[in-house]
Amino acid sequence: xxxxxFTKLPPGKLIAAICLALYALxxxxxxxxxxxxxxxxxxxxxxxxxxxERTGGQVEGKYLVEIYxxxxxxxxxxxxxxxxxDAIVPDITKDELVGWGVRENATSAFMHLAGxxxxxxxxxxxxxxxxxxxxxxxxxxxxxPQEYVKQSVQGAVSPDEWDDGMTAAFFNYAYSGxxxxxxxxxxxxxxxxxxxxxxxxxxxxxxxxYSTWSNSQASARWSSVNTxxxxxxxxxxxxxxxxxxxxxxxxxxxxxxxxxQLLSDDNMQPESLRGFAPVVRGVAQSNARVTIRQDGNIIYxxxxxxxxxAISDLYPTSSSGDLNVSVREADGTVRQFSQAFSAVPIMLxxxxxxxxxxxxxxxxxxxxxxxxxxxxxxxxxxxxxxxYSTTLYGGTLTSQDYLAGSVGLGKxxxxxxxxxx
Numbered sequence: 001x002x003x004x005x006f007t008k009l010p011p012g013k014l015i016a017a018i019c020l021a022l023y024a025l026x027x028x029x030x031x032x033x034x035x036x037x038x039x040x041x042x043x044x045x046x047x048x049x050x051x052x053e054r055t056g057g058q059v060e061g062k063y064l065v066e067i068y069x070x071x072x073x074x075x076x077x078x079x080x081x082x083x084x085x086d087a088i089v090p091d092i093t094k095d096e097l098v099g100w101g102v103r104e105n106a107t108s109a110f111m112h113l114a115g116x117x118x119x120x121x122x123x124x125x126x127x128x129x130x131x132x133x134x135x136x137x138x139x140x141x142x143x144x145p146q147e148y149v150k151q152s153v154q155g156a157v158s159p160d161e162w163d164d165g166m167t168a169a170f171f172n173y174a175y176s177g178x179x180x181x182x183x184x185x186x187x188x189x190x191x192x193x194x195x196x197x198x199x200x201x202x203x204x205x206x207x208x209x210y211s212t213w214s215n216s217q218a219s220a221r222w223s224s225v226n227t228x229x230x231x232x233x234x235x236x237x238x239x240x241x242x243x244x245x246x247x248x249x250x251x252x253x254x255x256x257x258x259x260x261q262l263l264s265d266d267n268m269q270p271e272s273l274r275g276f277a278p279v280v281r282g283v284a285q286s287n288a289r290v291t292i293r294q295d296g297n298i299i300y301x302x303x304x305x306x307x308x309x310a311i312s313d314l315y316p317t318s319s320s321g322d323l324n325v326s327v328r329e330a331d332g333t334v335r336q337f338s339q340a341f342s343a344v345p346i347m348l349x350x351x352x353x354x355x356x357x358x359x360x361x362x363x364x365x366x367x368x369x370x371x372x373x374x375x376x377x378x379x380x381x382x383x384x385x386x387x388y389s390t391t392l393y394g395g396t397l398t399s400q401d402y403l404a405g406s407v408g409l410g411k412x413x414x415x416x417x418x419x420x421x
Contacts (some may be wrong), residue, residue, distance in 0.1 A: 056216045061086055065140045070231030070305045075388075079140065081133070088130060090140060090213055093117060094192065097142075102126070106148035112386065145307025154272040155312045159234040164204045172197040172273070193214045204231045226256075237268040238355075244363065248356050250346065251381040251395040251406050259360015268300065275316035276343040276411070278389055279350050280323060283308050286330040293324045312350065319343050347410040348385035355382045375399045 034064060060083045067074045081089040084120030093116035098104050105111045110125040123129050130143040177192040194213040199206060210225040228243025241261045248253050248263060266274050284304050290311065292300040300314055314323075320342035327335045348354060358379045381395030397404045 007352055012272050045212070053416075060084075063135075063138060065138050067140050067142065069102075069142045070144055070146070071141075088133070090133065091117075092122070092131070100142070101150050102144060102148055103150055111134075111149075118386055143305050144285075146304040146309035147307070151313065153270050154315070155270040157270070158271075162232075162234060164232075165201055167202055170198065189217050206230050211228070232265070232268070234268070236262075236264070238262060238264045247379055248381065250354065250356075250377065250383060251393060252397055252404070255359040256363045257358060257377070258363045259358065261356065261358040261360070263356035263358075264373075266354070269352075270311040270362070272315050273349060273352060276319070276347040276391075277314040277316045278323070278339060278341040279387075280311040280314070280325055280339055281308065282325065282326075282327055284327060288330065289327070289420045291326045293326075294321055299324065319345075334361045342412050343389070343391060344410050346385055346408070347389075347391040347412070348388050350385045352385045353383065354382070377402070 037194060039233065044172040051359045060081050062078050062080045064076065064078050066076050067079075068327065082089045082091060086216045094110070094113050095116050102110075106126060111126060122131065126144065126148055128145050129148070132141045132143070133139070134141070134218045152233075174195040175193070177190070180189040181187075184191075192213075197209070197211070198211075199208045207227075207229045211223065212225060213222050214220070222357055224244075226244035226246075228241050228245050230239050230241040232239055239262070241263075242259075244256070244258050245261060246256055247261070248254065264401045280290075282290070284290070284306055286306050288306075289301065289303050290309065292311065294315065294317055298319055300311060302311070321340075323336050323341065325339060329335075356379070359377075361374045361376050375406070377397060377399040379395065381393075383391060383393040385391050391410040392408075393410070394407035395405070
């Protein structure tokens with residue numbers, strides 16, 4: 001039971017008191033930090049600690065922080081934080097982001113950013129990106145869509161860790177021979193064949209020789225099929241060859257030559273980038289798990305941050321088929337889609353290249369053709385993987401009395417299940 005007690009007040013004052021009680025404005029208090037409790041200086045009390053009055057507030061300035069990109073530790077660095085729109089934001093440059101793993105051509109706006117400083121929030125140039133700082137842990141987290149970040153390719157090994165091997169000489173041989181005797185003629189008929197493959201490894205240089213020897217009743221012949229020296233050019237993922245070798249057969253028919261050749265070597269690429277496989281693209285709404293299946297088997301699984309993603313390092317399993325992609329979000333939601341593809345042998349992955357440049361003289365290895373013409377020639381070929389399952393290829397072959405050119409396009413037609421070349 002409620003009991004109300006009123007004192008004897010004049011009617012006018014009573015009404016005024018009731019109105020003030022009904023219309024009184026709510027009030028609240030904020031934390032206040034007395035600057036003198038931190039440092040007391042004579043004649044100078046201009047210390048602004050208002051930022052600490054709010055939850056999560058912090059004073060601007062330089063802080064030594066640990067930097068994480070999509071949850072992966074990158075570096076520890078002193079970063080300047082400044083106040084902008086009642087918030088503390090880090091001063092991070094374009095060059096720093098590129099050094100930490102963001103692709104320089106992630107977006108058109110980011111690629112054409114004048115200078116290093118962001119004149120607008122970073123997500124203006126890199127949509128769906130986010131910067132968050134935990135002052136308690138001195139940790140700066142950068143959330144960046146997977147498509148904007150340089151990817152560590154499956155099975156890739158840095159060229160800095162490649163070993164040229166030990167200095168060595170080797171000699172391989174294969175011999176076959178037969179002795180035939182007939183009751184209808186005197187004596188025996190002898191036939192011999194010797195195959196020799198030898199070489200020397202000296203640092204990054206390789207010397208190779210392939211020779212054969214054949215001996216029969218009618219004749220004996222010693223033939224050097226080819227002799228050359230070669231070395232790897234790691235930065236170009238290529239080899240340089242000087243001596244006797246063969247041109248590649250990607251665009252033109254292969255021919256024997258004596259001269260110099262520079263050509264890309266697919267063996268220097270990780271297996272996940274050899275051959276052709278389509279780029280799988282999608283968008284994640286949160287930290288999501290991406291699973292790719294082919295013929296019911298899981299061939300790829302990875303976790304991606306919020307934003308667009310692109311999977312470009314699938315191991316090639318076949319030249320055609322359907323890829324079933326599922327994206328499982330952090331809240332358990334699962335989205336699925338299917339991507340069909342088909343390819344011909346000439347096709348390469350998006351962004352991959354194969355090339356060769358040969359200068360020398362045509363040579364013949366067949367017996368009895370020592371007097372054949374051996375014109376000098378220059379041959380160049382190139383193959384490049386374009387977006388949308390498209391590969392462009394071409395080349396030229398020029399000599400004193402001969403000129404040839406070739407250009408072509410390989411295109412996968414997706415859902416139609418065919419490929420044009």
